[in-house]
Amino acid sequence: MRARGILVSKKRAEIVEFEVDDPGRDEVLIETKACGICMEEVYI
Secondary structure, X not given: OEEEEEEEOXXXXXXXXXXXXXXXXXXXXXXXXXXXXXXXXXXX
């Protein structure tokens, strides 16, 4: 399964895709439908 994440540095934010393994025994995989980012948090 493919997933996306955001890498943030002081000068830029980049969306990256990566492979996610299937959940193992006694694990769950939770799908996030939406997420908000406040740019003020990037500067902290």
